[in-house]
Amino acid sequence: MAYLLGFLAWQAKAQDSLERIVIRAYPYEKYAVGAKIWQADSVLLSQNTLPISQWLSAYTPAYLKEYGNGLFGSIALRGTGAGHTAILWNGLNINSATLGEGDFANIPTFANASVALQMGNAASLYGSEAIGGALLLSSFEPSELDTQISFKQEIGSFGRNFWGAEVQKNTQKIAFKTNVYTFNLKNNYEIPSLTGNTQNNTPINYLGISQDAIWQINNKHTISLHHWYNSNHRTLENGATLLDNNLRLMLDWEHTFHSSNRITAKFAYTNDFLRYNLDDTTQTRRLAMILNYEKQLKNNFSVRLGSQTQYFLMNVDAYQEKKTELRNEFFMFSQWQATYRLALHLNLRQGLVSGYTAPFTPALGLVYSLQKTENQLLKWKLQISRAYRLPTLNSRYWQPGGNPNIQAENSLSTETGIIWEKKNQKSKLQAEATFFVMQVEDWILWQPTEGGVWSPENLQNVFSKGAELSVIYQLKIKDLLLNSFLHYTFSESFITTIKNDQTGRFEGKILPYSPKNRASFTLFANYRQHSLSWNTHFTDTRFSDLANQNKLKSFIISNLSLSRSFKLQSHKLSINLNINNLMNKTYENIQNQYMPKRNYQLSIQYIFNK
Amino acid sequence: MKKNKFSIFIFVLFLASFVACKKSDDPAPIISGKYEKGVLVINEGNFSEGNGSLSFLFPNDSLANGIFENENGGLKIGGTIQSVNSYLSGTNKKLAVVTNRKDQVILADADSLNFMAVVYPEADKRLDNPVSFAAIGEKGFVSNWGDINQAFGNYPKGFLTEINLKNNTFSRKIALDGVRPQDVIAANNKLYVTVSNGSDIYVYDSNGNFLKNIPVEQSPDKMLIDKNGKIWVICNNEPDYVNFTDNEGTLLRINPETDAVEQSIPNVPCGSYNSKIAYYNDKIYSLRDKKVFVIDTTNSSVNELISNDFSLYGIGVNPNNGDLYLGEYIFASSSRVRQLSKEGDLIREYLVGIGTNGFLFF
Numbered sequence: 001m002a003y004l005l006g007f008l009a010w011q012a013k014a015q016d017s018l019e020r021i022v023i024r025a026y027p028y029e030k031y032a033v034g035a036k037i038w039q040a041d042s043v044l045l046s047q048n049t050l051p052i053s054q055w056l057s058a059y060t061p062a063y064l065k066e067y068g069n070g071l072f073g074s075i076a077l078r079g080t081g082a083g084h085t086a087i088l089w090n091g092l093n094i095n096s097a098t099l100g101e102g103d104f105a106n107i108p109t110f111a112n113a114s115v116a117l118q119m120g121n122a123a124s125l126y127g128s129e130a131i132g133g134a135l136l137l138s139s140f141e142p143s144e145l146d147t148q149i150s151f152k153q154e155i156g157s158f159g160r161n162f163w164g165a166e167v168q169k170n171t172q173k174i175a176f177k178t179n180v181y182t183f184n185l186k187n188n189y190e191i192p193s194l195t196g197n198t199q200n201n202t203p204i205n206y207l208g209i210s211q212d213a214i215w216q217i218n219n220k221h222t223i224s225l226h227h228w229y230n231s232n233h234r235t236l237e238n239g240a241t242l243l244d245n246n247l248r249l250m251l252d253w254e255h256t257f258h259s260s261n262r263i264t265a266k267f268a269y270t271n272d273f274l275r276y277n278l279d280d281t282t283q284t285r286r287l288a289m290i291l292n293y294e295k296q297l298k299n300n301f302s303v304r305l306g307s308q309t310q311y312f313l314m315n316v317d318a319y320q321e322k323k324t325e326l327r328n329e330f331f332m333f334s335q336w337q338a339t340y341r342l343a344l345h346l347n348l349r350q351g352l353v354s355g356y357t358a359p360f361t362p363a364l365g366l367v368y369s370l371q372k373t374e375n376q377l378l379k380w381k382l383q384i385s386r387a388y389r390l391p392t393l394n395s396r397y398w399q400p401g402g403n404p405n406i407q408a409e410n411s412l413s414t415e416t417g418i419i420w421e422k423k424n425q426k427s428k429l430q431a432e433a434t435f436f437v438m439q440v441e442d443w444i445l446w447q448p449t450e451g452g453v454w455s456p457e458n459l460q461n462v463f464s465k466g467a468e469l470s471v472i473y474q475l476k477i478k479d480l481l482l483n484s485f486l487h488y489t490f491s492e493s494f495i496t497t498i499k500n501d502q503t504g505r506f507e508g509k510i511l512p513y514s515p516k517n518r519a520s521f522t523l524f525a526n527y528r529q530h531s532l533s534w535n536t537h538f539t540d541t542r543f544s545d546l547a548n549q550n551k552l553k554s555f556i557i558s559n560l561s562l563s564r565s566f567k568l569q570s571h572k573l574s575i576n577l578n579i580n581n582l583m584n585k586t587y588e589n590i591q592n593q594y595m596p597k598r599n600y601q602l603s604i605q606y607i608f609n610k
Numbered sequence: 611m612k613k614n615k616f617s618i619f620i621f622v623l624f625l626a627s628f629v630a631c632k633k634s635d636d637p638a639p640i641i642s643g644k645y646e647k648g649v650l651v652i653n654e655g656n657f658s659e660g661n662g663s664l665s666f667l668f669p670n671d672s673l674a675n676g677i678f679e680n681e682n683g684g685l686k687i688g689g690t691i692q693s694v695n696s697y698l699s700g701t702n703k704k705l706a707v708v709t710n711r712k713d714q715v716i717l718a719d720a721d722s723l724n725f726m727a728v729v730y731p732e733a734d735k736r737l738d739n740p741v742s743f744a745a746i747g748e749k750g751f752v753s754n755w756g757d758i759n760q761a762f763g764n765y766p767k768g769f770l771t772e773i774n775l776k777n778n779t780f781s782r783k784i785a786l787d788g789v790r791p792q793d794v795i796a797a798n799n800k801l802y803v804t805v806s807n808g809s810d811i812y813v814y815d816s817n818g819n820f821l822k823n824i825p826v827e828q829s830p831d832k833m834l835i836d837k838n839g840k841i842w843v844i845c846n847n848e849p850d851y852v853n854f855t856d857n858e859g860t861l862l863r864i865n866p867e868t869d870a871v872e873q874s875i876p877n878v879p880c881g882s883y884n885s886k887i888a889y890y891n892d893k894i895y896s897l898r899d900k901k902v903f904v905i906d907t908t909n910s911s912v913n914e915l916i917s918n919d920f921s922l923y924g925i926g927v928n929p930n931n932g933d934l935y936l937g938e939y940i941f942a943s944s945s946r947v948r949q950l951s952k953e954g955d956l957i958r959e960y961l962v963g964i965g966t967n968g969f970l971f972f
Contacts, residue, residue, distance in 0.1 A: 067658065194685055194716065194728045238711050238739060240758045278759045448899070448921040448939050502919070512942065544659060545964065546943035591659040592688055 053104035077132030079464035079493025100392030123387035140212035156601035159186030413438035466491030643721020653963025662691030697745035727778035798866035849882035926969025937966025
């Protein structure tokens with residue numbers, strides 16, 4: 001159940017609004033019945049220039065494996081691995097196809113208007129990799145306003161410098177946005193060494209442009225264009241350099257027949273270029289087409305049929321020659337409001353790829369409203385689903401070692417939970433508790449084989465179980481607004497088997513980098529022109545090795561943010577101070593990858609609204 | 611106050627007596643160290659976590675893991691161990707632990723494992739992807755690949771780092787332009803460096819002055835000294851990085867008196883890079899994947915000695931009894947170490963640190 005949060009959103013809901021261009025919340029909300037979804041608070045999002053990895057680490061119960069400060073970040077949702085979360089940008093999976101996973105440190109929050117995290121198996125909706133969940137990015141959500149121009153300048157510790165600008169215009173017919181940004185960080189913070197401290201030296205520089213245009217031709221036709229280019233240059237600890245240039249282009253066409261019958265066609269082109277160490281290059285180009293036909297049958301039953309076709313062209317040094325791969329997927333989503341209280345969904349997806357079988361992934365779920373009044377909601381949800389991850393391009397084509405017989409990873413999961421919402425004039429409480437059980441099979445591992453060559457195989461089976469709890473409380477007393485967010489995850493993820501290990505010494509062990517507990521608490525207070533936000537997050541101990549012999553310490557990190565804004569008619573100036581790692585802790589997320597101690601960011605943002 | 615002054619006086623007297631002792635011709639009293647006798651196991655660790663560690667097998671067959679942390683108040687090595695070499699400082703045995711990710715050279719006392727000093731890259735890049743270490747007298751030399759962006763290109767910027775082993779400080783860098791050096795070894799008061807991106811061994815005198823180069827075969831890698839003081843080098847023979855299964859290299863014997871190549875044994879199964887070799891009593895052992903091959907230097911024969919059930923990453927042979935030690939090729943968990951008799955029979959198996967890549971025998 002998605003819940004929109006934050007001061008601006010609250011205001012928007014309360015107002016009567018002229019019919020401007022409306023963007024439906026991420027495309028599949030309707031069919032994600034019963035899924036646990038965390039939605040970023042738009043105010044907190046707008047204040048942040050962090051890459052998404054650091055942002056998710058602070059504000060969500062997801063566990064992010066952060067390799068140093070902004071160098072690389074992968075996510076582990078519900079005790080799964082880096083390749084088990086899909087990153088969707090406007091509905092298109094933008095994970096690296098060669099690696100089959102996403103680098104969360106390479107996604108600036110500034111480029112996107114909305115960020116949501118859907119937990120659990122969601123492959124039937126989104127396709128490959130959505131086993132642990134999916135990160136849903138939406139680049140443009142037109143505001144109620146006519147014109148908005150903003151500039152943001154931020155400086156901070158370790159040679160940090162961020163500059164961003166955005167122009168938005170929303171008329172009856174067209175809404176567009178252009179957003180540019182540039183970021184530099186020397187990353188020369190102190191890290192422990194044997195004789196005291198040494199200086200870390202892993203500079204990061206990125207820049208990008210994100211543009212969107214939505215043209216409502218008439219009340220039946222809408223065309224949207226989305227463009228995002230991001231270039232990120234990083235230097236690793238050993239001096240190796242990594243350059244990532246990612247280009248994403250998308251054209252959306254939507255044609256509505258009657259009220260809810262529509263056809264949508266999405267055409268996308270992505271170009272991912274990676275250069276490691278000045279001479280090792282990887283380039284993956286992809287053409288994608290997603291077609292949807294949605295029909296409302298009767299009042300309470302809707303169906304969406306569709307297909308997704310992707311054509312990959314790979315130019316990877318290690319593949320020895322240019323390679324191509326064609327992937328087709330067919331899906332059907334259906335949602336049935338069976339009774340006043342009961343909503344059901346059934347989603348099906350089947351992929352077709354030459355060379356291997358993609359598993360059939362159905363998802364069946366229900367939401368039963370125990371109570372549904374104006375001020376209170378109590379729902380019970382249940383879902384059982386399958387998910388999959390297609391073999392990465394590297395695992396198929398890497399020379400030497402690529403395994404042409406590699407199969408997809410697959411997963412089966414069950415989850416259930418309760419959603420409770422209660423609100424009145426002044427306050428709103430939203431609580432959600434979810435319990436899940438999941439197994440992931442044929443997890444691909446790279447291991448040394450006969451010739452001394454590393455080769456991938458479907459080797460590992462993992463069983464994971466846990467619970468998630470979220471409590472959000474919002475209170476409004478005259479001019480004071482208080483938002484508090486508490487998110488907690490408990491998960492235990494065990495290796496049930498590694499197929500080629502005869503000793504059995506890893507069976508029953510906890511998956512490396514799988515903390516049992518993760519919690520995040522944020523308190524946001526706004527009084528007229530002042531606001532304050534306090535965030536604390538906890539990461540439990542975790543093992544760094546398969547045999548569970550090395551345990552890494554838990555850590556609690558707190559962050560404070562203070563803001564003051566000045567308004568004059570349509571002009572607004574905000575000054576914001578962030579104090580990160582307030583308690584000045586020395587900590588490592590990944591073993592021996594130390595994170596910065598207390599550090600500061602100061603920013604000025606100018607917004608012009610009409 | 612009076613009491614303190616008196617205590618200091620006694621203490622100074624005590625120190626003076628100590629100094630007096632040292633001045634005599636009698637050798638200094640040998641303080642028996644915990645790690646004086648046994649097998650030092652070198653666990654490389656993995657690159658992303660830099661979790662190198664040391665383990666020790668005592669003469670009574672007991673095992674201690676994480677000995678560096680144990681003897682240094684819990685401080686971790688904090689890098690991926692490329693090599694550990696022992697040297698003598700006076701009569702005291704020392705260890706030089708070379709790590710990358712972080713780049714550092716840790717100088718420690720071999721008997722107690724307490725570290726004395728650490729050499730860091732600093733702003734002027736005194737170390738840049740260091741690999742190996744050798745000592746001549748009071749000078750230590752560390753081979754460095756140099757900037758990783760160029761190390762595997764056409765013109766690597768490798769160099770040697772010279773360390774003053776008397777006061778454990780950095781002395782200078784010796785440029786090796788165009789070279790990606792791998793191993794360094796000291797013999798006959800000279801320093802030998804393998805040029806792994808070519809087919810030479812560079813020779814330096816004890817002051818770090820370049821003397822000559824010895825042409826060998828393609829991709830010279832590790833070196834060792836045999837019982838006659840001769841140098842053996844394994845050359846990987848410019849392996850094809852795509853089809854490098856069953857790579858075969860060449861073993862060459864060099865006389866450090868004449869710097870001439872005296873013997874050449876071809877068709878030696880070895881790794882395609884980072885080859886591992888060990889020596890015992892006229893035999894050289896070479897690792898390739900799951901197998902150990904034995905090369906008889908007296909007749910140049912090459913035979914398979916052991917076919918193991920898991921891939922191997924480290925090999926060592928105990929000079930006292932010929933026992934073979936094999937380390938497992940694994941980086942996500944602890945390596946298994948197998949101790950075998952020289953005939954290849956399993957004596958014992960241990961579980962040590964991650965990525966065991968070598969052994970030192972004391």
